[in-house]
Amino acid sequence: MGTAVRPASTTSASWDTFWDADAFVDEVLSELTAMAADGSRPTRSGPKPALTGAALRNAIMAIWCVCFCGMQWRAIGQLTGIPFGTLYTLFARWTRLGLWRRLLDRLCRTWRMACGDTAEPSTVVIDSRTCPSAPSCFARGVDGGKKIRGVKVSIAVEKYGLPLAIDAMPANVHDTKGIVPVLRQLAGRGFQGPAIGDLGYRGERLAKAAEALGITVRPIARGRDGVFIPTEIAWVVERSFSWISRYRRLNTIVERTKEHLVAFVEVAFISILSRRLKRLTPQEVSA
Template identity: 30%
Template sequence: MGMSPWIVSDELWDHLEPLLPKRERRFRYPGRRPLPDRDVLCGILYVLHTGIQWEYLPKDLGFGSGMTCWRRLRDWNEAGVWQRLHEVLLAELNAAARLDWSRCVVDSSHVTAKRGQHTGPSPVDRGRAGSKHHLITDGHGTPLAVLLTGGNRNDVTQLLPLLDAIPPVRGRVGRPRRKPDSLFADRGYDHDIYRDRVRARGIVPAIARRGTLHGTGLGTYRWVVERTFAWLHGFRRLRIRWERRADIHEAFLQLACCLITHRQCKLLC
């Protein structure tokens, strides 16, 4: 029987532990000993995988309270832990020549949002409040960056921010890399001004044009980002946005990208 997906593996913990902020010990009034970070992370992963509300987190599994897990998720996100973990994992893939820099692929996906920041009337869900996940992957579908916007935000407005969000990826000799050779996108990104801006960055745009027949061949390369969205939304907490605060939902998004990238790293073993 396999290990529960919310149990933190030794490999993932070895990557993550050095990145966590260290808490100062109080010697005069030490108070109650805080719950170990690894146990709290298991609770956060439990919520991410099952979609359960924080207040219903089972205490008998040793995760601590939902509020404890929520606070650590918030604090670690503010400290940039998930971003740095993602960069460490991408560097590991890059060192093994397992990132495909010949192209990147962008797309977005709409999710229902119950409330909060970065929501807007959805054009695909009868005007109901929603948010969008904007994703850029390498040619294999490994997530490079993810952004959150309101559901009414036009996809093309996030094209350049997604390119800017690709971190400097180390792992090879020379300067860190953060720019793919080409960019693939569907008709939602069909604007010549953005093609020009992508070219100005030294990236070849391969963006489908509106009004052309399907079967142009771009789908041969774009399907990887759709698969990655399926992986992302395999985490139940990301299928519907429950969080009022955008930073908490973004923390879940970044953590999920880290877990997907970590799976790719495990394939190297």
């Protein structure tokens, strides 16, 4: 059976989409301020002044709407009154500067500590999700098992289902090859320990590649006779994929670069974590 996971206590308010949006905007603004203070967000010079105040909040909200609602950049530009080129350029620039990854890492550490855990996990769970993609997408392949032409997103999550590493590739890439860049990202952030996956991650080549990075891949059976079995904490990655399935931009992939697809996955998890942290009870916050 699965290992019990004690989440942080949150208020009993029902889920509201705009809780996600408002909390997301506040966290992004905080991170932008921190990046400007430490010099990782250089000041951009140009003929037009940078967005500030309400206009900047509207731009961040627009990026969230693109991810959650699956809207086109031109459509959200018409609704906000901000040129779609400005919105897309902001998103691309922040992606290039690493804003989303940096913010997601900070929120993950904060949530783990609110749950009474250490900031860094000792075990991760790996898996992949195949999504259909448009012909204009950065890559395309056919997943023979799922009969889907599109893109495969591989992630590594900790026991609360929060991603530590994300990568994307054509759907025809086998899991044992597609997970290697994810393992490299884990090793780059200092992770050393077991990575639990399903039986698709068996193989001597993957085991040797992971061992060279200081990671032990543990393939385990997560089903029997067509019935899913919540073995250890392996089930949490399936829950993570169900969370981001709410975000329509991630159901049919149209991104022209892999970096932008990974960024939208990070935006989705930032949105989820921002709402959770905003709803923490006063006892958890003071702790």
